[in-house]
Structures are given as structure tokens and as C-alpha cells.
Amino acid sequence: MTTATTPRRRRLPALAIAFALAAAALSPAAEPSPSPVQADNPIVQTIYTADPAPLVHNGRVYLYTGHDEDGSTWFTMKEWRVWSSDDMVNWTDHGSPLSIDTFSWARQDAWAGQAVERNGKFYWYVPVVNDATGRMAIGVAVADSPTGPFRDTIGRPLVENGEIDPTVFIDTDGQAYLYWGNPNLWYVRLNADMTSYSGGVTAIPLTTAGFGARPGGTSRPTLYEEGPWVYKRGSLYYNVFAAQCCSEFIAYSTAPSPTGPWTYRGTVMPTQGSSFTNHAGVIDFKGSSYFFYHNGALPGGGGFTRSVAVEKFTYNADGTIPLINMTSTGAPQAGTLNPYVRQEAETIAWASGVETERASEGGMNVGWIENGDWIKVKGAAFGSGAGSFTARVASATSGGRIELRLGGANGTLVGTCTVGGTGGWQTWTNVSCPVSGASGTQDLYLKFTGGSGYLFNADWWRFTAA
Ligand SMILES: [Ca+2]
Ligand SMILES: [Ca+2]
Incomplete structure (x- = not known):
């Protein structure tokens, strides 16, 4: 690989703030010594993310998001991102397999979309500006894997009426629907190929019985604003959406069929969290239910620098959704992480000071x-004990050290690996070191130490049992 000294771009100033500040921002209640292990929301700390769209596939949650550029003062969004987890707390960064450039006909605005799987292919529906018309249109990109790469197989908008925020839903009878809209709410019946539709574009009547009454609402009499998320649970159909504006809250309606009639059911998540928009994503995973949303909880965060987050919830016995509040704690870990298999360095419960990029050997580093x-890697199950640690690293400088600590960034030191220079930021080698005292299930911290400047890159790591 390259031996050139790749210039390192400047790190995000907004994220350069120490974790103590993040903890303070996330925890308005004053605590004498905020404990990093308490905060796992928002899900991603390396960039700003928005408009979460979770998808469960083969025992993992794939999380499709937008990407708010640093320092944005508008919805300046050029690409979408993918993350995945099998425990809801340690999330792997899969980078950006879909961007405005994927659609030759698109100009800008990589806004809120959703992906779905059908017959082993993955279909990601997104709104973008059609360059030819200047209007918002819905594009669909297709991939053979949930992490892409995604390609535009039809080469034009799937549907275009100037409105945004597609949600896709495949009913139990196999009929798929695409819903979208702001200020209206529309749907089409997708064909089995998922990239075409039959029949016309149909408007869902926005009645106050169906979508609630907006206080003072005249031009928009109902609470429905944007961001529908449609799914089915048992025999009941749900539409969870961003309500009122601005600031938005999350509300929902239910119906006995995918085409209504809809009945307004109330608030899911109140207006909270210093972003004037919100966007819902709802899934069941490993027998529990999860609600994804976004807020402005990272340092520098706000309405145009958002972050996705998740809460676990339980449906009421009658199928209604309880009121869900934003937390900095996030969802509990669903399972543990196996430290004795290859884990990506970019599998992260919480990160302080690092970013990610495409790795020359595949995936991200x-x-x-x-x-x-x-x-921080949460809940690593060391069992009877680890004996050594190996990491795949590269450094165009003279490297540094990986301190393996338990329980905190300054917690118990169980091993230290020295990383030397490799001649390039993508010139990879393995380093190993002995480990002592890592047993049971622990929150593992990879703490990086060394001189000044950038020290090294990390692609993946693995422990070996004692
Ligand atoms: Ca750094
Ligand atoms: Ca990696």
C-alpha cells in the first residue's frame, strides 16, 4: 500500500471537545464526577448523523442515517451512512455506501430515507433534488448486502412530486408500499421488483381524526408534518411521524389496513433534545422493541448538527406505544461482545477524539x-481470562501505544501494546502484547497514548484466551 505520508485532515472542531463536556451536555443534572460508562447515546460520536432508519437482518441491526456536515447552518447533507450492531450498544461503522453522486440525476439534499430487504437484495429509498426539475424526488438504490455498495438501477427518480421522507413497508401478504410526504402524505403500491410501482400516487386524507389537530393550524390543520415510519405489529398498522413544527415531536396513528383509515393515537416522544426536527425508526430485535430518533446532544450539536439515538421500550398490552423520553443512557446491551474473534476498531460504544475512514484492506479504520x-467497547465477555491482544495498525509517524483498560478510560490497565511506524497510514501490520487480569464481562477501553500529533491508525483487534 502507499508509503506516502498522507496529510491528515483537520479533526472536527466540534468533536474535539473532551468527553467531560459531552457528558455535561448530555447530563444536565450536575454530578460530581460524570461516569463515561453511563452514556451510550447518541449512538455515533465520530460524525453528526440524522434521520435514523433501522433494519433487522440476520441477527444484526443495520442503521441507515444521513450525515450532517460539521458546522452546518442548513440541512447540508451529501451522503448517507450505515452502521450495524448485534447488541444495540457497540456499533460498527460501515462508512458511506450511498451518496448524491450515486444518482446521476440528483443535485443535492441527501435527506431522510429507509432501507428494506426483499429476496436477498436491499432497497434504499431516499429523497434528493432532481437536477432537471429542481424538485425533491424519491430515488431507490439497490445492493446485494445491507452495507452496500448501493447502485441506482433505474437511473431516474422512482417517483417525484416535490415531497420528501420515504418510508417503505412490505405487508405480510407480500404487497410493498412506499409512503412519503411533507406537507401531504402519499403512497404507492410497489411492485415485487421494488423499483417500480403499479397504480397511481395516492394521497392519504389528512384528517384531524386520523392525524390529530394542530393547535392554531390553518394551512396545515393536522399534526402530521413529515417523516412517516409505517410498520405492522400483529394485525395493527402503525404510522409514527414527526408532528407539528417547529419544534417537532413524535406522534403516531394506527389503522386496520396499510391504506387506512388512520386514527390518531397521541405522542410517542415529546419535543426534547435541542434539535427542532426529529425522525422516528421503530424495530423489534431479540424480543425487545426499540425506538430510534435524533437530537442535538453531541458537542456542537443542534438542528443542523444532529445525532441519532435509541431507547428500548415495551408496547402497552393494548398495542399502544408508551411515552418515550430521550436519555443519554440509551438502550441496555442486548448480549455481550466476543473479544476472542476479530472485532473492528470501528466497532464502538463511545469514542473520544477519533474519526473513521475507508481502509485499504476493506471496510473502515x-x-x-x-x-x-x-x-469504549461495552460488555466484552472475557470469560476465564485473556492472555494476549493483537491489533492491525498502521502509522506514517512513529506510532504510540494502545493501553487496554477495564471499566473506564483511566480504569484498570491489563495490557499495553506498542505500535511503531509502518511507513504509511494504510501500511498495515499486526502488533501483539500480553494481557493479564481481563476476565468476566467488562467494559473495555482502548486508550491511545504517545507523543504529539497523529499516532497511528487501527483497523481491527482480537484477544486470545489465556
Ligand atoms: Ca484525535
Ligand atoms: Ca476495520
Whole structure:
């Protein structure tokens, strides 16, 4: 691979703030010593993310999001991102397999979409500006894997009426529907190929019985604003949507069929969290229910610099959704992480000071590592004990050290691996070191130490049992 010294781009100023500040921002209640292990929301700390769309496939949750550019003062969004987890707390960064450039006909605005699987292919529906008309249109991209790469197989908008926020739903009888809209709410019946539809574009009547009455609402009499998320649970159909504006809250309606009639059911998540928009995503995973949303909880966060987050919830016995509040704690871990198999360095419960990029050997790597940066990996199941640690690393400088700590970034030190220079940021080698005292299930911290400047990159790591 390259031996050139790749210039490192400047790290995100907004994220350069120490974790203590993030913890303070996330925890308005003053605590004498905020504990990093308490915060797992928002899900991603390396960039700003928005408009979560979770998908469960083969025992993993794939999370499709937008990407708010640093320092945005508008919805300046050029690409979409994918993350995945099998425990709801350790999330793997899969980078950006879909961008505005994927659609030759699109100009800008990589806004809120959703992906779905059908017959082993993955279909990602997104709104973008059609360059030819200047209007918002819905494009669909197709992939053979949930992490892409995604391609535009039809080469034109799937549907276009100037409105946004597609949600896709495949009913139990196999009929698929695409819903979208702001200020209206529309649907089409998708064909089995998922990239065409039959019949016309149909408007769902926005009645106050169906979608609630907006206080003072005249031009928009109902609470429905945007961001529908349609799914079925048992025999009941749900539409969870962003309500009122602005600031938005999350509300929902239910219906006995995918085409209505809809009945307004009330608030899911109140207006909270310093973003004037919100966007819902609802899934069941490993027998529990989860609600995804976004807020402005990262340092520098706000209405145009958002972050996706998740809460676990339980439906009421009658199928109604309880009121869900934003937390900095997030969902509990569903299972544990196996430290004895290859784990990506970019599998992260919480990161301080690092970013990610495409790795030359595939997937992503962690980079922009400086002295004192760290990565938390939650709930690593060491069992009777680890004996050694191996990491895949690269450094165009003279490297540094990986301190393996338990329980906190300054927690119990169980091993230290030295990383030397490799001649390039993508010139990879393995380093190993002995480990002592890592047993049971622990929150593992990879703490990076060394001199000044960028120290090294990390692609993946693995422990070996004692
Ligand atoms: Ca750094
Ligand atoms: Ca990797």
C-alpha cells in the first residue's frame, strides 16, 4: 500500500471537545464526577448523523442515517451512512455506501430515507433534488448486502412530486408500499421488483381524526408534518411521524389496513433534545422493541448538527406505544461482545477524539488518533481470562501505544501494546502484547497514548484466551 505520508485532515472542531463536556451536555443534572460508562447515546460520536432508519437482518441491526456536515447552518447533507450492531450498544461503522453522486440525476439534499430487504437484495429509498426539475424526488438504490455498495438501477427518480421522507413497508401478504410526504402524505403500491410501482400516487386524507389537530393550524390543520415510519405489529398498522413544527415531536396513528383509515393515537416522544426536527425508526430485535430518533446532544450539536439515538421500550398490552423520553443512557446491551474473534476498531460504544475512514484492506479504520483519545467497547465477555491482544495498525509517524483498560478510560490497565511506524497510514501490520487480569464481562477501553500529533491508525483487534 502507499508509503506516502498522507496529510491528515483537520479533526472536527466540534468533536474535539473532551468527553467531560459531552457528558455535561448530555447530563444536565450536575454530578460530581460524570461516569463515561453511563452514556451510550447518541449512538455515533465520530460524525453528526440524522434521520435514523433501522433494519433487522440476520441477527444484526443495520442503521441507515444521513450525515450532517460539521458546522452546518442548513440541512447540508451529501451522503448517507450505515452502521450495524448485534447488541444495540457497540456499533460498527460501515462508512458511506450511498451518496448524491450515486444518482446521476440528483443535485443535492441527501435527506431522510429507509432501507428494506426483499429476496436477498436491499432497497434504499431516499429523497434528493432532481437536477432537471429542481424538485425533491424519491430515488431507490439497490445492493446485494445491507452495507452496500448501493447502485441506482433505474437511473431516474422512482417517483417525484416535490415531497420528501420515504418510508417503505412490505405487508405480510407480500404487497410493498412506499409512503412519503411533507406537507401531504402519499403512497404507492410497489411492485415485487421494488423499483417500480403499479397504480397511481395516492394521497392519504389528512384528517384531524386520523392525524390529530394542530393547535392554531390553518394551512396545515393536522399534526402530521413529515417523516412517516409505517410498520405492522400483529394485525395493527402503525404510522409514527414527526408532528407539528417547529419544534417537532413524535406522534403516531394506527389503522386496520396499510391504506387506512388512520386514527390518531397521541405522542410517542415529546419535543426534547435541542434539535427542532426529529425522525422516528421503530424495530423489534431479540424480543425487545426499540425506538430510534435524533437530537442535538453531541458537542456542537443542534438542528443542523444532529445525532441519532435509541431507547428500548415495551408496547402497552393494548398495542399502544408508551411515552418515550430521550436519555443519554440509551438502550441496555442486548448480549455481550466476543473479544476472542476479530472485532473492528470501528466497532464502538463511545469514542473520544477519533474519526473513521475507508481502509485499504476493506471496510473502515479508526484514525486521527492522538495522545489521550480512547474507544469504549461495552460488555466484552472475557470469560476465564485473556492472555494476549493483537491489533492491525498502521502509522506514517512513529506510532504510540494502545493501553487496554477495564471499566473506564483511566480504569484498570491489563495490557499495553506498542505500535511503531509502518511507513504509511494504510501500511498495515499486526502488533501483539500480553494481557493479564481481563476476565468476566467488562467494559473495555482502548486508550491511545504517545507523543504529539497523529499516532497511528487501527483497523481491527482480537484477544486470545489465556
Ligand atoms: Ca484525535
Ligand atoms: Ca476495520
